[in-house]
Amino acid sequence: MDIFILMESFSTLEVSIPPLYSTLASGLTIKGEEFQARDLVETIAAFGSLVSRTYTLHVANVVFPDGKEKPSSSHILGWDNSTNDWIFNETNWRNIDKALDLARHHGVKLIIPIINQDYGSSDTNWLIRHRYNIQNYTIAQQAVDWFTDREMIECYKKIISFYLNRINTFNGIRIGDDQTILAFETGNEMNWGYQNGSIAHDRPPPANWTIEIAHFIKLLAPKTLVMDGSYSRNPKMAWEEEALASPFIDLHSYHFYGEGETQPYHDCQLSLQNQVRVHKKTFIIGEHGFFDKEAVWEAFYKNITCAGALVWSLRSHSENGGFVTHGEGNNIYSYHAPGFRYQTSKKFDTQEADVISLTYDASYRILGLNPPPKPIPGNPEAFLVSNVTHAGISWRGAPWAQEYQVLGLSKFLHLNRN
Structure with missing residues (x-):
């Protein structure tokens, strides 16, 4: 189903x-990969606005001293000088294919940022280092500007072309023709750093870079929206005027x-x-996200006036039983x-029940609908x-299940007879 008719009626909470792609590239069994992706998609499908945002392509980086991403979990393995092109991991691209197909079958629309910020911080600039064979991140940061280096711009286009032309x-x-994709984003949190060793990140990418990349995406996916992936971390200079005026960019x-950013949120938004x-x-x-009080979440949703907002972030059930967990630091999960309501693990966020319920309700109210009861879950998958x-039985959880009742064999047979 389509989420919008006109741009101004686009509404989603x-x-x-993020793990829709990364789960499928994490070295799990084929069954587990599909299980976790399906669990995420079926969970999202119950919200009022069937739109979600994935994470980016993963880039292998263990060849660098500070790298942690293994080839087995990556979509891009490195650079091949003999072909003058990137080396792609076909296994994990097939997993992207599966994730997109699952979303399509459940009517879930996706916003897809293509790459993560590659502007020079120590946990990024992998693409620059692969292309120029630079081991040290500081040297790469000072030698190559991702946004102005002509070779890196053309190399990024090679990734986009491979992605959007893929069958x-x-x-x-x-x-590039898949209507499951609501928008391609020029990147995740793209920010124009400085090459003088400064750690400041307070300006958006140059408008000419954003426009060129957006135009290239439009050429390959003319019926899909393009979202500006700029994140200046400076709301007084969120975008350059030329980017705002560009006909190739549909969404910003x-x-x-954090609460510090939401206090002046209404005026800023x-x-x-x-x-x-x-x-x-x-x-x-x-x-x-990362708000420290339920009241801040409530105020956020009450005051929102833009077309939509996406909470960071949701994780699935695990194919090994239980849930996948992820920490953001400062006891935020x-x-x-x-x-x-109560932490079953120290890696469960203490605000989880309130955040999910508030977001679920708001996803319907933004559409002018009364929130229905949360969906009745299906059956878990025992294994x-x-x-x-000793042998035993565990189970893979069902989307939206709160608890399970485990029956002994005699009780199960008694219920079946009746």
Whole structure:
């Protein structure tokens, strides 16, 4: 189903699902990969606005001294001088195919940022280092500007071309033509750093870079929206005027994290929204969260006036039983549906139940609908486990399940007879 008819009627309040791609590239069994992706998609499908945002392509980096991403979990393995092109991991690209096909079958629309910020911080600039064979990140940061280096711009286009021209191996749809994709984003939190060793990141990418990349995406996916992936971390200079005026960019976004950013949120959001609307574009909040009180979440949703907002972030059930967890630091963890009031693990966020419920309700109210009861879950998937000396049964959870009742065999047979 389509989420919007006109740009101004685009409305969504949802959660981001960064592991939709990364789960499928994490070295799990084929069954586990599909299970976790399906769990995420079926969870998102119950919200009022069937839109979510994935994470980016993963780049192998263990060849560098500070790298941690293994080839087995990556979509891009490195650079091949003999072909003058990137080396791609076909296994994990097939997993992207599967994730897109699952989303398509469940009517979930996706916003896809293509790459993570590659502007020079120590946990990024892998693409620059691969292309120029630079081991040290400081040297790479000072030697190559991602946004102005002509070779890196052309190399990024090679990634985009490979991505959007790819034919999905599960459904035969060219990815650039896949209506499952609501928008391609020029990147995640793209920010123009400085090459003088400064750690400051307070300006958006140059407008000419954003426009060139957006135009290239439009050429390959003319029926898909393009979202500006700029994140200046400076709301007074969120975008350059030329980017706002570009006909190749449909959506602009900003990220809000922590209570300090939400205190002046209403005025700030209105200012950003008005900047975008002047150019007849749509503004959304691409990520938000890390608020320390339920009241802040409530105020955030009450005061929102833009076309949509996406909470960071949601994790799935695990194929090994239980849930996948992810920490952001400072006792902040990713959420799980339907939300658990009491921590069953120290890696469950204490606000989880409230955040999921508030977001679920808001996802319907933004559409002018009364929130329905949360969905009735299906059956869990049981499987055998063993600790060498004893065998047992565990299960893979069902989307939106709060609890399970385990029946002994005699009780099960009694219920069946009746």
